[in-house]
Amino acid sequence: MPELPEVETTLKGVSPHVINQQVAKIIVRESRLRYPIPADLGKLLSGQVISDVRRRGKYLLFATANGHLLLHLGMSGSLRMVQTGSAHGKHDHVDLQLTSGLALRYTDPRRFGMMLWLTGDPLEHKLLKSLGPEPLSDNFSGSYLYRLSRGRKVPVKSFVMNANVVVGAGNIYANEALFLAGIRPLRQAGKLSKQECERLAAAIKAVLAEAIAKGGTTLRDFVGGDGKPGYFSQSLQVYGRGGENCLKCGSPLKALRIAQRATVYCPVCQR
DNA sequence: CGAGCAACCTGCATGC
DNA sequence: TGCATGCAGGTTGCTC
Numbered sequence: 001m002p003e004l005p006e007v008e009t010t011l012k013g014v015s016p017h018v019i020n021q022q023v024a025k026i027i028v029r030e031s032r033l034r035y036p037i038p039a040d041l042g043k044l045l046s047g048q049v050i051s052d053v054r055r056r057g058k059y060l061l062f063a064t065a066n067g068h069l070l071l072h073l074g075m076s077g078s079l080r081m082v083q084t085g086s087a088h089g090k091h092d093h094v095d096l097q098l099t100s101g102l103a104l105r106y107t108d109p110r111r112f113g114m115m116l117w118l119t120g121d122p123l124e125h126k127l128l129k130s131l132g133p134e135p136l137s138d139n140f141s142g143s144y145l146y147r148l149s150r151g152r153k154v155p156v157k158s159f160v161m162n163a164n165v166v167v168g169a170g171n172i173y174a175n176e177a178l179f180l181a182g183i184r185p186l187r188q189a190g191k192l193s194k195q196e197c198e199r200l201a202a203a204i205k206a207v208l209a210e211a212i213a214k215g216g217t218t219l220r221d222f223v224g225g226d227g228k229p230g231y232f233s234q235s236l237q238v239y240g241r242g243g244e245n246c247l248k249c250g251s252p253l254k255a256l257r258i259a260q261r262a263t264v265y266c267p268v269c270q271r
Numbered sequence: 272c273g274a275g276c277a278a279c280c281t282g283c284a285t286g287c
Numbered sequence: 288t289g290c291a292t293g294c295a296g297g298t299t300g301c302t303c
Contacts, residue, residue, distance in 0.1 A: 002296065002297085003296060028289065033279095035282095072298085073296095074298080075295070076295085076296080110282080110295090111280055112279065112280065117277095127298090152274095153273080153274075154274065154275095158275095170296060171295095171296065217296080259274095262294085262295080
């Protein structure tokens with residue numbers, strides 16, 4: 001489910017319920033995620049107050065006085081608030097119970113997500129240290145993309161999906177941004193002009209900002225932390241529309257796979 | 272270092 | 288209905 005807008009939506013949904021709340025206890029029903037959930041997580045978190053929640057890329061960081069809980073939703077993870085002790089389903093792997101009577105529930109059918117405990121500066125952790133800039137920040141721009149892409153032979157789609165280049169451009173939004181920028185996904189990143197890099201950076205910002213404003217993209221059953229679905233799926237121009245007609249020029253959209261990821265583009269509008 | 276790809280899992284749609 | 292196949296929103300970490 002989650003790309004950056006979905007993670008942002010989740011963050012906004014759960015933040016008000018967890019900030020300044022104390023952890024009563026943590027229930028781990030299944031610890032086998034991408035990395036095992038640390039066995040002593042309950043001991044580390046119980047009694048701690050969550051002072052802040054923030055996002056870095058698609059990672060969520062829950063701050064306490066002793067360290068940070070690092071959470072990634074993987075491909076199928078979600079977080080929501082439930083009443084403590086409410087009935088749980090098969091994939092409700094973790095409940096972080098708060099003294100307020102609410103619990104933060106982590107659900108993840110595919111178990112590609114992760115839940116780790118970090119001490120020290122979380123941004124210096126191996127998993128976060130080499131992440132590229134936030135797409136909606138001023139650190140991410142056309143000139144940055146242009147500079148970084150010189151000499152790179154990978155398809156531009158793979159390039160922008162690389163989290164060390166820029167975070168948050170997952171498969172859906174990479175497809176959409178390339179359409180908006182009028183750039184074919186297979187173009188070699190290093191061969192884009194300065195102007196194309198400007199268009200691409202602007203497109204990535206626009207697509208992500210719109211998706212965040214609409215509460216993310218609902219595919220299958222994604223719901224934000226507040227339980228409400230996202231509406232960006234109604235705005236998708238190319239993702240999931242291979243073989244259908246381009247909404248701009250009417251010609252049939254092409255579908256292919258780039259680095260094993262579904263890719264769709266308009267051969268007329270994108271060059 | 273860059274590029275390509277396998278791996279981590281389950282659920283679902285499709286076709287026989 | 289059952290079974291096999293292929294596909295899915297992400298990321299790491301291995302090879303070459």
